[in-house]
Amino acid sequence: MRNFARHLPHYMALFGLLLAGFAGFIIFSYDKSFQTAVAVATAASYVLWGVVHHFLHKDLHIETVVEYIAVASLGLIILFSLVIRS
Amino acid sequence: MSLVKTLIHLFVPHESNNQKAKILHPSSLSILALFLIFAQIAITGLSRVYPTVLGCASSISASDIVRLTNEKRIQSGLSTLSENSILSQAALAKGTDMLNKGYWAHFAPDGTTPWSFFTQFGYKYKYAGENLARDFCSASATVDAWMNSPTHRENVLSSNYKEIGIGVLEGNLAGADTTLVVQFFGNSGGSTATIPIAKAQGADTVATTKPAATVRPTPATIATPTLSPLALVEISPFKTTKDLSMAIVGVLILVLSIDLIVVRRKRIMRIGGRTLAHIAYFGMILAIVLILKAGQII
Numbered sequence: 515m516r517n518f519a520r521h522l523p524h525y526m527a528l529f530g531l532l533l534a535g536f537a538g539f540i541i542f543s544y545d546k547s548f549q550t551a552v553a554v555a556t557a558a559s560y561v562l563w564g565v566v567h568h569f570l571h572k573d574l575h576i577e578t579v580v581e582y583i584a585v586a587s588l589g590l591i592i593l594f595s596l597v598i599r600s
Numbered sequence: 601m602s603l604v605k606t607l608i609h610l611f612v613p614h615e616s617n618n619q620k621a622k623i624l625h626p627s628s629l630s631i632l633a634l635f636l637i638f639a640q641i642a643i644t645g646l647s648r649v650y651p652t653v654l655g656c657a658s659s660i661s662a663s664d665i666v667r668l669t670n671e672k673r674i675q676s677g678l679s680t681l682s683e684n685s686i687l688s689q690a691a692l693a694k695g696t697d698m699l700n701k702g703y704w705a706h707f708a709p710d711g712t713t714p715w716s717f718f719t720q721f722g723y724k725y726k727y728a729g730e731n732l733a734r735d736f737c738s739a740s741a742t743v744d745a746w747m748n749s750p751t752h753r754e755n756v757l758s759s760n761y762k763e764i765g766i767g768v769l770e771g772n773l774a775g776a777d778t779t780l781v782v783q784f785f786g787n788s789g790g791s792t793a794t795i796p797i798a799k800a801q802g803a804d805t806v807a808t809t810k811p812a813a814t815v816r817p818t819p820a821t822i823a824t825p826t827l828s829p830l831a832l833v834e835i836s837p838f839k840t841t842k843d844l845s846m847a848i849v850g851v852l853i854l855v856l857s858i859d860l861i862v863v864r865r866k867r868i869m870r871i872g873g874r875t876l877a878h879i880a881y882f883g884m885i886l887a888i889v890l891i892l893k894a895g896q897i898i
Contacts, residue, residue: 528877532884539888560881564873573871577626581873584626588633589885592845595640596892599838600735 524567531559546597553593557586611855613862619870621855624878632848639844643837647777660781662688662766664739669756669764669783672747676757684786687765690717691782694730698780699771706730706898718786726789727760733781734773736895737836742781745897752897761785838894849886853879 535556542548564582568574605616613619622628663683670680694717697708706714714730731752736742746752755761767782860875862868 525876525880528880532880536884536887540891556884560877564877567874567877575871577871578873580626581629584629584633585873585878585881588629588636588848589881591633591636592849592885593888595636595841596838596845596889599841600892600894600896 521567521571524563524570528560528563528567531556531563535559546600549597550594553590553597557590560586560589611858613859613866613868619863619868620872621859623852623855624859636844636848640841643840647837660736660739660742660768660779662768665743665766665768665781665783666764668739668743672743672756678757678759679762681761681764681785684723684763684765686721686723687718687763687784687786688767689765690721690723691765691767691784692769693717693720693767694784695767695769695780695782699769699773699778702774704732704734704773704896704898706732714784718784723786724788725786727758727785727787729755729758729761729785731755731783731785731897733783733895733897734778735838736779736781737839741893741895742897745893745895746783749897755783755785758785760787762787836894842889842892845889846886849882849889853882853886856882 535552538552538556539549542552561579561582565574565579568578608614609616610622612621617625623632666681666683673680694714697712697717698704701708701710703709715725715728718725718728731746733742733745736745743756746756763786765784765786767784768779769782770777770779772778773780856875856879860879863870863875
């Protein structure tokens with residue numbers, strides 16, 4: 515939690531982009547292609563946030579980047595599979 | 601390895617998994633992603649092989665749509681619409697036209713207007729309207745979706761309309777198994793309408809159309825659209841995918857929360873992503889999964 519308080523601006527930015535992604539899904543609920551674009555943009559922003567955050571924290575490693583990509587990809591596939599069936 | 605050890609290895613940071621639950625390792629996440637892709641392929645395949653078990657989930661009936669539409673009108677202090685068999689036949693013809701020509705729109709690619717179906721079946725209108733829906737699982741979800749859209753709601757609650765006709769049909773629309781609902785509203789305004797005004801809800805245009813007075817087929821000459829009977833199905837592909845997604849994301853959030861607590865208590869130092877960030881990301885995914893609903897309206 516101490517780490518969280520220390521990086522509060524970083525986490526605020528993260529929560530902001532995730533909130534924007536969620537809002538985008540609601541706003542563009544009438545268009546699947548927009549929803550797909552929002553999902554891709556959010557996942558890419560998440561990976562980028564991870565890279566920048568760890569770079570500034572001076573603990574950026576390839577394993578970390580791979581982990582963020584794996585998490586983002588899984589989330590993306592979940593959203594894709596639902597959007598195509600919705 | 602005992603069951604307990606296996607579970608600890610999979611879900612709790614431990615020496616055996618390099619202080620990170622095995623399910624959170626990138627390799628495991630990739631396997632989960634591949635599993636989801638194969639699950640989607642399997643669902644699609646099964647829904648084609650066993651369409652009555654895993655296919656288009658539909659329990660929508662025309663009478664339910666009429667009843668629910670009238671309930672909404674009564675709640676708004678409006679008179680109810682009477683079901684008109686000619687409008688229902690016209691609505692079925694519109695749905696059949698969409699399936700045959702493979703389009704999902706108020707106006708067909710060849711320029712056929714919604715109003716041509718009214719006149720084709722001999723319905724002279726003063727006011728006419730159309731709402732379309734596809735892929736909903738129930739009549740209530742369909743009517744609720746229309747009520748949540750300002751333009752479709754305007755149609756449902758318009759005092760201009762006196763009659764309603766519903767077409768519910770199932771078929772393959774542009775490669776996808778689909779349940780279509782066509783809702784036609786009309787007001788014949790007597791039999792001597794001169795210049796009818798047709799308004800397509802969901803479309804931006806207001807068309808002024810002169811009815812084709814010479815085209816008035818009698819009910820006996822109207823060809824009944826050849827439709828497959830609605831299949832009552834047990835499992836919806838969308839719901840199956842949604843349940844599977846919720847289960848996977850739920851387990852991951854739970855394991856990440858355990859990870860957060862254990863790492864903090866044991867003061868474990870390791871190379872890797874931020875657990876709190878992962879929880880936030882999967883939290884957003886879970887929120888989207890929860891709000892996503894099947895079905896489209898235009």
